[in-house]
Each structure stands twice: as structure tokens, then as C-alpha cells.
Amino acid sequence: MNTILVAVMVLGATALVLAGVLFVVSKKFAVKEDPRVGQVAEVLPQANCGGCGFPGCAGFADACVKAGSLDGLLCPVGGQAVMTQVAEILGLSAGAAEPKVAVVRCNGTCEHRPRTVVYDGAVSCKIAHATGCGETGCAYGCLGCGDCVKACQFDAIRMNPETGLPEVDADKCTACGACVKACPRMIIELRNKGRNGRRMVVLCVNKDKGALTRKACEVGCIGCSKCQKVCPFEAITIANNLAYIDYEKCKLCRKCEDECPQHSIVAVNFPVRKPKPAPEAEAPKAAEAPKATEAPEATQKS
Amino acid sequence: MSPHVHSGDSVSKNMRWVIIAMLPAMLWSFYAFGLGAVIVTATSVASCVFFEWAINKFILKNDQCTLCDYSAVVTGILLAFNLPANLPLYIIIIGALFAIGVVKMTFGGLGCNLFNPALAARVFLLISFPVKMTMFPEVGQMTAYADAVTAATPMANLAKTDLLPLFLGNVGGSLGEVSALCLLIGLVILLVTRTITWHIPVSILATVLVLTGLLNIAYPVEVATPWHHLFGGGLMLGAVFMATDYVTSPMTAKGQLIYGFCIGFLTVAIRVFGAYPEGMSFAILIMNAFVPLINNACKPQRFAKEVKK
Amino acid sequence: MKTFRIGGVHPAENKLSAGKKIEPMALPKQAVFPLSQHIGAPAVACVAKGDMVKVGTKIADAGGFVSAAIFSSVSGKVAKIDSIIDASGYRKPAIFIDVIGDEWEEIIDRSEELVTECALEPAEIVAKIKDAGIVGMGGACFPTHVKLTPPPGSKAECVIINAVECEPYLTADHQLMLEKPEQILVGVSLLMKAVNVTKGYIGIENNKPDAIALMKEKAAKYPNIEIVPLKVQYPQGGEKQLIDAVIGRQVPNPPAIPIAVGAVVQNVGTAYAVYEAVIKNKPLFERVVTVTGKALANPSNLLTRMGTPMSMLIEAAGGMPENTGKIIGGGPMMGKALLNAEVPICKGSSGVLLMTEEESVRGKEQNCIRCAKCVGACPMGLEPYLLAKLGEYSDWERAENEDIMTCIECGCCTFTCPSNRPLLDWIRLAKNTVGGIIRERNMKK
Structure with a gap:
């Protein structure tokens, strides 16, 4: 009996002392934090992808609380819904933002862009990029080592072994921008998803002169500026032998696609065209269009 | 990407040398314990290889063939070296599953494990089946397996054992640990082929020699002579094959010396003062856990370090 | 036999073209x-x-x-x-x-005649070298006149000529020494004069005994130039390794340069080019x-x-x-x-x-087995396995703390790795990135 009592008392006393220590420590070393940071962090997706440009969700929450307005602050993963919640907590108004998706601007498949040498270094685009212009003659195109795949936290980007190019799953892509940062050649761009996911994109970033580009790749943009001339909306600019379609201005008329001699301009998620003439198909047909992957689209084009 | 030439060294080459270095001790165990030793070794190797293959194929879904690097074979032989020759098959298979499945593959396979798989499995079995694991058959029963006559390991009564049979391996014990001579031959093979460096084995053996020597002088009755300690039990096996395992030993020479010293110290402490007559496996496992710390603390001698402040 | 103190490997030498006379190429x-x-x-x-x-x-x-x-x-x-x-x-x-x-x-001057005398002042020699566009001919291509212009406050004590040719296969320097020993020695004395020192060393690995013997014989006339035979060990031709091997001093980490220990290192091919530029105006x-x-x-x-x-x-x-x-x-x-x-x-x-x-196929990459062979081989005393991992996981800060900037990219780690890991590829990536971060930081200051 006595032993039990002693044991209980000793352990009880130890517990008390330790509880006291814990109490003192928690008071003394408490970090003062705006309680709203925690609240904001709670509504965030906690993917910690860094897509917002801050170190993780906690960092983003902190920035939201400290900033006076939410302009320019966007959680690409949670999107508009989450930002509205954040705005509610902070008593601010959320800015509107168009949903975006990552687009791989290279169509140099094995078929279009023959491999001339073999790269045998570590499997990393960054290293391949530092080593030389890669396995093909194109010094701007996709290296195919999959740094973007490794960077994606949402499993939205995969390498297609047939084309040797990464493909973005538009449904899973949250436009966090991790792949954009990971690509040493800045091939991936965040573009507006567009109506029904339809987009017109120049799938090329080659800045070489036309002759060199053509030598390296069948579908490389040669900067001939035919598309620029045909575009009724002035959405296309040519710089450094390369065309670029401004997705804000593009009205998806598809005129440039027909004009492009290199077939570098690709229409994504449009219904498959009937032989000719091709009237803009009705909405239901759009659903039949193949999935939102860029590269196969390009190869399937009739 | 440069360099464009390679030394031709490979994991499998290193592992092959380890296996070759283990052959003398293995052959001795076949000679000493006969059929039992063969059965135990074969079962252990086969089940280790099988589990490695099966886990890779069905759980990790890894197409890479990790069998070709022979590391599972090495683990299998090492596990067998740590078992008595009359151990039932199911215990060996459990040991192999633990070694490969739990200790090695859960951490990510070769190179990622924290502890030496064979050794961890031995300790696991020792704690799970304490009686079966410490009943060692007597030497010279060529055809016996389960029915072998057993005797206690000389470790229980180390001071009274003759030195020569202890050195040659004419005593009871686990398969691989009995013959210090064969293990020393293995050590020479490993050193000559540059598979390992001298730091770990030499520092372990030297530490044990010095410590037990001092203790022997202080307590000549209770503590056996340093030579008994060196040649008896699993010390030699551990120093040559277990502690030198690449994956679970420190990277730098300095770290390896510290590691070896600590293993030697712990072994002697457990053997002389602890409850178990054998302390090698525990000492190595404890030090395995300290390897990351040792690696952090012991950086190699940087170029021009003495000039730097 | 002298050599450098830390690490090193010995790849198969394969000096297939050794002893082949230097032949002029067609235009x-x-x-x-x-x-x-x-x-x-x-x-x-x-x-x-x-x-x-x-x-x-x-x-x-x-x-x-x-x-x-x-x-x-x-x-x-x-x-x-x-x-x-x-x-x-x-x-x-x-x-x-x-x-x-x-x-x-x-x-x-296209004559073959050997001229040993040169009346030019040190500054004039450096100017002539600069005007001839001479760079280090061992491969790094660092402009020679820069090396010959010690920064204020430092003083050169000796010139070390790199004639080790530690790379397998290559024999250009070896053959040059066999055919133009006197010109090289004149070039070395010009370099010594240019940086105003009285001591010159020529480090030659002892897999070239004929070159060592010939250079020793010819150098008898130059009491200030010493031929130093060295044990064959890669990367002995690395500047820091060569200085360590020849005069036993270790150059501190960057930004320190060899002049910090009083050494100016030049390739043997550069010495020959200096001779031609200064004496022959070529x-x-x-x-x-x-x-x-x-x-x-x-x-x-x-x-x-x-x-x-x-x-x-x-x-x-x-x-x-x-x-x-x-x-x-x-x-x-x-x-x-x-x-x-x-x-x-x-x-x-x-x-x-x-x-x-067959030779160019890299072995299949396997897990690191932590054998520490790369640690033993690294001539800079680094831990390549760790640096490569840090590169793979983009931990630039720790890579910097692990002295990644001292890596000389000699490739001993990849050469020796039994798991065929492309260690140097990752280390290079990390080194370049960390270098960029450091430059940026210095710019801000």
C-alpha cells in the first residue's frame, strides 16, 4: 500500500512540476501572431506548392494579412473560391482572375524533330541545358528530361514516351507555375484556359533564324510573320524570329492556323474539322473533342 | 558529360568480392557443422533473394533488377553466418523477411537502410527466439541438422576455453563466427581488393584488444584475456563483415575510426558488464544509429584547410 | 616521388599517340x-x-x-x-x-633558329604576350597576361610549368617537350622574367621518362629551372594540385588565387607559345x-x-x-x-x-551505397555523394556550406562511383547555381 502511495505521489509531483515548466515556457516563448494568419491558412488548400510566389501556404497567409488589399495575390490552386473566403476573413474584396493552365510551347516530337545526338548525363533538364543544345539541333526546344514533371505536385504533367514531350492534364493543372519555374528553357507558359478550354498557341519558342529552325525541326516557327498579317485582332506579335499569340486579344478565329506554313500554330480543344469548308461547330460537338492535351492534338491534325 | 571514362568499379563487383571474402568462413562452417550449415546457408540466401525479388516486383513495382547487384546474396550469407546450424527453417525465413522486408526495403532498398539488415535480423531473432538462437550444435556432426547435439557457446564461459580451437574455429557458435582464422583471411581479401579500407576493422580490434587487456590486468579472474575476446564470439565476424558494411558505416576515415572505437568500447562493455555474453551485434546496431551524426561531425580534410581560419 | 596530398585516381593511361612525331596539318x-x-x-x-x-x-x-x-x-x-x-x-x-x-x-620570324637572349623588360614581355592573344593552353584558356599581372599586394615567388598531362590519351605536351625542349626552357625563363622571380619548376609525371631525361639534360644550362618528376596521379594537372605537389603549399579556397602562395602556374604549351610570341613575333x-x-x-x-x-x-x-x-x-x-x-x-x-x-555507354545508374569511394577520390577533400544529393534536391544553402565552390570539376567522383551515379553532373549544376547566388549577393553589397 505504502509503495503504491509513494509511487503515485512521486509521479504526481513530477507531473505537476513538468506541467508548470510547460506553462512557463509556453507563455515566455510564445510567438505573437495575428490570429487571422491562422484563419486564412486554414481555408488555403495546404498544398504548399509555392505557386503563389510565397514559401508555402503559411507564407501566403501571412502576406495576405499584411497586405492592404488582395490585388495581385492569388492562390492558383484554390482559385477564386478560396480567395473569396480569404477576402471574407480579412474584410477585403478579392480581385477577379481568369483561370489559367500551363501550356508546353514545344511540339518537337520525335517525329518532327529528329534526335541527332544522345545525351547521357544525369536526367535533369537543367543539366542537359547547361551541357549543350540537347539531343536535337534545336537550342530552344524541350529537352525531355522531365524537370516539369518532377516539379508538379498535382500529377498534372506527364511525359509522353511516344512524343518525348510533357503533356499537361488541364483538369488537374492548377496553374501554380511550378513547372514554369522548373523549365530551364522557359517553354512552359501559363495561359488563360479560354472558352471551353479552346486555345490558339504557337507551339514553338525557337528564336533562331528561319533556315536554322527549319533544319532542326519540321514544325518550328520561322518568324515569317504571315500569321501576324492575317490576324484581324492584332493578337500576334513577332519578335526574335518567333510569333507569339496574346491570349487576351485572340478571338479564336483560327485564321492563323491555316496560314502557318510550318504548322507551328496549333488550335487546342476545337472540334475536329470536317475536310472543308469548316464552319465553327456547335457547342455539343466540343465535348467530343479529344482531351486537353496539346502534343497529340498537334500530331492528329488533319 | 565528362568524365567520359569510368573506373569499371561497380556495386556488383564489390559485392562479389565480399562474397569471395566470406567463402573461407562459409566453407569452414560447412566443414565444422556439416549438413546443418549447408541447409541454413542455402535457406537464408534463397529466402533473402526471393524476398528482395518479390518486394521489388509486387510491392514497389520496380522494374529495375536489383538482384544483379548481389546485395541480397550478401545479406543472406551474413544472416546465415549469424545463426546456429540447427535452427528450424521457419525461423530463418522469418529472419530473412525481417532483414530484407523491414530493415532494407522499407527504407528504399540498397543504400537507404539505416541498419545492417543481417544484423538487425539476428537481433530480432535473438529476442524473439532466445533459446533456439543460443543453442549451438557441437562441432563435427557432419550429417546432423535438427537433431544435432547442442552445447553452450564458449562465450558463456570464455575465460576457460582453449585459445587455439577458438582461433581455428573448433568451438560451438554461429555458422560464420567460429573461425577467426577464416575471417582474417576474408579481411585480407577485402583489403587487398580495396573493397574496404583498414580503418573500421583495425580500430574495432585494437580497441577491444586494449580495453580487455586493461580489464584483464585489473581483474585477471573475471575477465578473459584479450586474445579470447578477439577470437571468441562474433567479434571478428562483426569487425570484418558487419561493421564495414558500406551503407551503414561512416564516410570519412576519421568518422570510421570513431565508429570503430565506439563499437569496440560498447562490445567490451556489454560482454564484461552486460547481461548478454555477446555484445557485438548490439554495439554495431547502436553505432549504426549514430552514423548520420558521425557523418555530419566528421568532414573529410578539405583542401587547404590549414590555411583557412 | 612527389604528388598532391588528398584524393586522386589513376585512370588507364591509353597514351596511344605517344612517341608520334608532331606533323603539320594541311590547311x-x-x-x-x-x-x-x-x-x-x-x-x-x-x-x-x-x-x-x-x-x-x-x-x-x-x-x-x-x-x-x-x-x-x-x-x-x-x-x-x-x-x-x-x-x-x-x-x-x-x-x-x-x-x-x-x-x-x-x-x-619563320626561321627555326633558336634565340635564347631577350633584352625586353618584364612589362614589355607581358605586353607582347597580351598582344599575341595567348591563353592557358591546357584547356581552361585563362588569358595568360592576366595571370602574369599579380594583383597589388601579392608577390610571385616561383613559376610552375604544368607538363604533367595527367589526362589519359593526350600526348601533345609530351611530344612538344621531346621536340622543342630548348624553346620551352627559353619560354619558361621569359615567364620567370615577366613576373620577376628567380625560381622555375617544370612538373612532369613519371610516365614520361624520356621527356624528364631530355628536359633535365637541357635544363642543366638553366640553374634556376628545376625539373620535378611527379608520381602519376589524376588530377595532378589541376592548378592547385600541381602547386601542392611541386612546392607543398595549398592554395586557399576561392576567391584566393595561386599567387596567394606565391605561385604562377603555366602550361608547357603556353611556355612554348610565349617563346614564339616574344622571340619570333608569332x-x-x-x-x-x-x-x-x-x-x-x-x-x-x-x-x-x-x-x-x-x-x-x-x-x-x-x-x-x-x-x-x-x-x-x-x-x-x-x-x-x-x-x-x-x-x-x-x-x-x-x-x-x-x-x-561501347566505351561511350555510361553504366546504369544505381542507388548510392554510401561506399565513400568518391570521398576518398576527391582531390579537394569534399563529399561528392552529399553535394550531388544537395544538387538533386536544390538545397543550395547547404551546398554552399559544404564548400561546393571549391570543386574543380575533375570528375574523380563520377569516375570512381561503383553505382555509376552522374555525381559531377549534379555537382556542376549546384556549383553553377550557388555561384550565381553568391554573385548576386555580392552585387547587392
């Missing part, structure tokens, strides 16, 4: 001169399309202090200034010259290039004009073997695999190595 039809042939700012072209040039005419000016001028190696007409894929693997600006005849600038436009490879019919040492495409050298050495897997500019340990054989010979091209398909 190319068109010579191409990339504007970045050296470390530092690219040179600036000073000729235009249609200009006529002679052998030895300056075609590009130095683009800054750390830069070097480029001279035409042929006579003819400037065809265009365009881009060509050079050893970096990318298109870089270059001057193309169509070859017409072989007319030399009159100022160049700017740097040709060099000895080793063309070698196991499948090559006739490995040789060729005296080549700069701008000659490598394919011509390969033809001269017996033609491109069918089973060629890789063309490497330089030696197998530090050389770069080239995208095609049209890359022109530059100032730093010490060799062209053809590897067969």
Missing part, C-alpha cells in the same frame, strides 16, 4: 574562329566581310582586361561573321575565313593537337592551325571509325562531348578523342 578550305575561345569577355571582331587577311593578322580585339585577341591562322578573305556550334554545344558568333594561299605577316594561331582513340587507325599529334574543323584532323589520323560513339574535345576526364565533328580547333583544344560506341 583547311575555310577556317572558323569562335569569338569566345577563352575565359572572360568574348573578343570583338575587328574585320568585316570581304576583308583580306594574312596569317597572323589580328581579326578580333580583346573584349576587356580578362579577354584575349584572336589572330587569323590562314590567309584569305573574310567570308562572313555568323554563328557555329562550338564546344559549348550552342551556337556562338564566329568569324569565317575562306583560305587563299598561305601568306604570312612579314613581322613573323601570335597564337597554331597548336599541337592530339587526335586519338582506340578505334582510330593512326592516332597522331598534329600541329594544327586554329579554326581547322576537327573532322579534318580525324581524316588525317585515318578517318572516322564506323563505331564512333562520342567525339570529345579534350581528354576523357574533363573534355566535352561535341555535337558534331565540324567544331573548329580553338586555343584550348588539346586533343580530339574518338570513343567507340
